Amino acid sequence: MRKDVRDVLKRLDRLLAYEMKVSEFLGTLLILGIPYGLVGVVWSLTHTAHLKQLHGIDVVVSFLGSIVCWPVLTFANVCMT
Template sequence: MLRRLDRFLSYEMKVSEFLGTLVIIGIPYGLVGVVWSLTHTSHLGDLHGVDLVVSFLGSIVCWPVLIFANVTMT
């Protein structure tokens, strides 16, 4: 078991492979965040301008925390 873990952790990646992995992970994360933000806009009603944009982008980035907070608050 430790040999497998050591083999996994010692794997070297090129910068392009690392960036590709981030893109592959980031696209679904961002799409789910956009869907979450578009379906949960009740907190944006009183905001205008920059505050609205920052709050919307923040909800896209923080959707996992918002899901947990929504479940525990209801």
């Protein structure tokens, strides 16, 4: 058991010690962010019922918020039904 903990800590230390260049960091963010954003846009476009009662800038803010928060909203939508 103790050896397993040391093994996990050694792997965690190796992972956290990895150094990235700024360009590598930005590339990783793009690789992860583009699919997240695309799924958020699709989810937001298919769940627009709440936007009908809003007006002006509230529509834009709510739509952008639903793109960013789509995982939480998906979970909340499942729990509410």
